[in-house]
Amino acid sequence: MSCNSNYIRQDRIKKDRRWKLDTEFGTFDITINLSKPEKDPKAIAAARNMKPTGIVYPKCLLCKENEGYAGRLNSPARQNHRIIPVTINDSPWMFQYSPYVYYNEHCIVFNSEHTPMAINKQTFRKLLDFVIQFPHYFVGSNADLPIVGGSILTHDHFQGGNYTFAMAVAPIEKEITFNGFSDVEAGIVKWPLSVIRLSSEDPDRLVELGGVILDKWINYSDEDAYIFAYTDGERHNTITPIARKNGDKYELDLVLRNNITTPDRPLGVYHPRPEYHHNKKENIGLIEVMGLAVLPARLKKELAEVADAIVLGNDLRSTETLASHADWAEQVVKNHPEINKDNVLDILEYETGKVFEGCLCDAGVYKCTPEGREAFLKFIDNVNE
Numbered sequence: 001m002s003c004n005s006n007y008i009r010q011d012r013i014k015k016d017r018r019w020k021l022d023t024e025f026g027t028f029d030i031t032i033n034l035s036k037p038e039k040d041p042k043a044i045a046a047a048r049n050m051k052p053t054g055i056v057y058p059k060c061l062l063c064k065e066n067e068g069y070a071g072r073l074n075s076p077a078r079q080n081h082r083i084i085p086v087t088i089n090d091s092p093w094m095f096q097y098s099p100y101v102y103y104n105e106h107c108i109v110f111n112s113e114h115t116p117m118a119i120n121k122q123t124f125r126k127l128l129d130f131v132i133q134f135p136h137y138f139v140g141s142n143a144d145l146p147i148v149g150g151s152i153l154t155h156d157h158f159q160g161g162n163y164t165f166a167m168a169v170a171p172i173e174k175e176i177t178f179n180g181f182s183d184v185e186a187g188i189v190k191w192p193l194s195v196i197r198l199s200s201e202d203p204d205r206l207v208e209l210g211g212v213i214l215d216k217w218i219n220y221s222d223e224d225a226y227i228f229a230y231t232d233g234e235r236h237n238t239i240t241p242i243a244r245k246n247g248d249k250y251e252l253d254l255v256l257r258n259n260i261t262t263p264d265r266p267l268g269v270y271h272p273r274p275e276y277h278h279n280k281k282e283n284i285g286l287i288e289v290m291g292l293a294v295l296p297a298r299l300k301k302e303l304a305e306v307a308d309a310i311v312l313g314n315d316l317r318s319t320e321t322l323a324s325h326a327d328w329a330e331q332v333v334k335n336h337p338e339i340n341k342d343n344v345l346d347i348l349e350y351e352t353g354k355v356f357e358g359c360l361c362d363a364g365v366y367k368c369t370p371e372g373r374e375a376f377l378k379f380i381d382n383v384n385e
């Protein structure tokens, strides 16, 4: 219905660029999404603290009052938008499909009240309650802090759908056990971000253990690994959780996140490094955490411009757009002496995917190195203390 009413603009979605990238972690999905506006991480953080002025209906883009809304200057019309009530953990929530369609049956599940994002034990219960009702859908939540969260922090919501992401099929690289939870299978996932996977036939046990791990993580500091729970009273640790059903078992993936900044890395230490910002500057949110890059619409045109400049041998710094990609483009040419007019776009898309892989590695609080993995296990020991 959302497609037929043109709420989902299939004509535009069809023009999105989609390709795959094989990596040591699995096969990533790389997309250039033409529907979604690119957002600045600083603007997202600022919006969280903004008090609404003047017209406050609907309070945000997710509120249920958007259904059928006529629109105003700074809020789009939603005449053809429809939502479905669902009950999650005995509380009234709402369900809709995403107009951006990052992947098959991309849906948004949101609180019927305009209430801020929060990650707590109840979040895990709500996610699993959704999966119990819709076992063919995964569902996850963005983290509740700026830099490591999604683009809307003011309204509690999840994203789900009928799609298998690379992370969901990534193997366990190390099995672990948690005291008092010998009945729950647990492990560290082979993935660039730091993921603990819990698995059990009993979803209640996942909620309990998830709650224990979250409480420990929120207060956990490890100076050697540059993890600080708080600085100047500001909290930095949180989790991006994802729930799904796999055979007879429920799974809860807990992705450890930290949003600390330094003068060198003002957008975040565990955030794509500045060299990647020509390609991706936005927060690494839930969908990207799972291995699907949502790259900004501008890249489609910009990559074509870079491709032309390479093939024609033009100055890679002759325009502002080209200059923003120049360092990267020069490296690409060096890596691919075979580059020509027939393969240039494929090569640029491949290398764009490699940048995304680098972004995910940057977002991992524990790196995929012997030292990083040792520090990861130190946290697991802390949970068990």
Ligand SMILES: [Zn+2]
Residues within 6 Å of the ligand: 059, 060, 061, 062, 063, 064, 113, 114, 115, 154, 155
């Ligand atoms: Zn709202």
